[in-house]
Amino acid sequence: MKDLEELVKSYEQEMVETLSKLVSIKAVNVRSGEGQSEWDRVKFLEPILKEMGLDTKVVVAPDPLVPEGRPNLLAVLPGKDTSRTLWFIGHLDTVPAGDPSLWSHDPFEAHVEDGKIYGRGAEDNGQAVITSLFAVKALIEAGIKPNVNIGLAFVADEETGSEYGIIYLIQQGIFKSTDMAVVPDSGDSEGSFIEVAEKSMMWLKFKVMGKQTHASMPGSGINAHKIGMMFALSVDEALHDNFSDRDELFEPPFSTFEITKKEANVENINTIPGSDVFYMDMRILPDENLDDILRIIDEIRTYFEYEYKVRIQLEIIQRSDAPAPTDPEHPLVKTLASVIKETRGIEPKVGGIGGGTCAAPLRRVGIPSVVWATIDELAHQPDEYAKIENLTKDALVFAKLMSRME
Numbered sequence: 001m002k003d004l005e006e007l008v009k010s011y012e013q014e015m016v017e018t019l020s021k022l023v024s025i026k027a028v029n030v031r032s033g034e035g036q037s038e039w040d041r042v043k044f045l046e047p048i049l050k051e052m053g054l055d056t057k058v059v060v061a062p063d064p065l066v067p068e069g070r071p072n073l074l075a076v077l078p079g080k081d082t083s084r085t086l087w088f089i090g091h092l093d094t095v096p097a098g099d100p101s102l103w104s105h106d107p108f109e110a111h112v113e114d115g116k117i118y119g120r121g122a123e124d125n126g127q128a129v130i131t132s133l134f135a136v137k138a139l140i141e142a143g144i145k146p147n148v149n150i151g152l153a154f155v156a157d158e159e160t161g162s163e164y165g166i167i168y169l170i171q172q173g174i175f176k177s178t179d180m181a182v183v184p185d186s187g188d189s190e191g192s193f194i195e196v197a198e199k200s201m202m203w204l205k206f207k208v209m210g211k212q213t214h215a216s217m218p219g220s221g222i223n224a225h226k227i228g229m230m231f232a233l234s235v236d237e238a239l240h241d242n243f244s245d246r247d248e249l250f251e252p253p254f255s256t257f258e259i260t261k262k263e264a265n266v267e268n269i270n271t272i273p274g275s276d277v278f279y280m281d282m283r284i285l286p287d288e289n290l291d292d293i294l295r296i297i298d299e300i301r302t303y304f305e306y307e308y309k310v311r312i313q314l315e316i317i318q319r320s321d322a323p324a325p326t327d328p329e330h331p332l333v334k335t336l337a338s339v340i341k342e343t344r345g346i347e348p349k350v351g352g353i354g355g356g357t358c359a360a361p362l363r364r365v366g367i368p369s370v371v372w373a374t375i376d377e378l379a380h381q382p383d384e385y386a387k388i389e390n391l392t393k394d395a396l397v398f399a400k401l402m403s404r405m406e
């Protein structure tokens with residue numbers, strides 16, 4: 001039997017070439033205003049998977065914006081037990097390049113320099129596609145039959161909500177409740193963080209309406225700015241008091257409620273503003289109910305409207321209720337952590353942060369999911385790159401995980 005480590009190392013050049021080609025096939029998410037579908041990438045990757053001897057399948061999500069639909073490419077390597085599948089999820093779409101003048105090279109032509117592959121989507125999420133694909137290749141060439149099926153799911157539409165990607169696949173019944181998933185779409189430079197949980201998130205806009213008047217005659221108006229500040233601080237204090245639980249899985253280990261953006265009001269100093277607009281950003285521990293938060297805000301709003309004769313409008317700009325975390329003691333987490341320790345000599349931290357990957361919809365339907373990759377976190381930035389050494393390092397971790405998971 002060939003050694004997995006030697007095999008993966010021998011793939012390095014091929015991995016660089018495959019990722020470079022992938023980066024040079026544009027797949028900016030159509031819903032970001034300027035893109036195209038993921039079809040060209042699927043047409044490039046499917047023959048590679050077939051060549052490896054895998055059964056492939058393209059699940060097409062109908063999308064009114066794309067006549068041929070949005071493709072999701074699946075491939076499965078059968079295990080000894082074919083009733084369960086360990087999935088590796090990579091997304092095919094990218095965000096736009098942004099301001100082209102901020103890039104040192106064409107963002108849609110891969111550029112290799114100093115051990116890095118530059119280009120939009122090289123890290124987010126090309127690296128995941130390449131590392132999981134070559135990990136399966138190593139398994140096959142080493143003659144290892146995994147205990148459970150190994151699935152590759154290269155999905156569409158992650159960057160604008162996953163409706164035509166992972167969520168569509170879940171709706172189509174592709175995943176079983178006994179399956180497990182690895183989502184290499186977030187991490188740190190050492191590969192020392194395994195994400196098993198995420199906080200809920202809510203962005204709120206408040207508009208406080210009073211009555212504009214001359215600053216020398218406050219009695220004839222209602223100062224929306226002054227009352228807005230009092231209202232903002234009341235909401236801030238009430239939320240911190242009522243939702244102060246701690247969960248050491250998270251960093252920071254508590255819910256955050258922050259008053260952030262403030263819209264400009266009047267032009268001149270001698271006018272009392274008639275309206276005042278501010279925003280809050282909230283990252284909430286998954287055990288808390290977002291409706292309870294909205295209820296408390298509403299009580300304060302009612303009090304302020306009665307007491308200060310203002311009107312206060314509340315708009316939910318964004319709301320995402322976190323799914324229940326994946327158990328940090330789940331064998332998937334334990335096995336991944338032990339493989340990382342063995343290959344890197346580090347004890348990875350298991351916890352929760354940001355969120356917003358394909359793991360969230362999977363956890364929502366009860367599929368244990370870990371988010372892990374070794375990346376410098378350049379997603380969505382100019383001069384995004386994937387480090388070549390991380391391609392082989394992560395592929396080795398995945399190949400070992402695939403070979404050991406029961």
Ligand SMILES: [Zn+2]
Pocket residue numbers: 091124125158185379
């Ligand atoms: Zn991503």
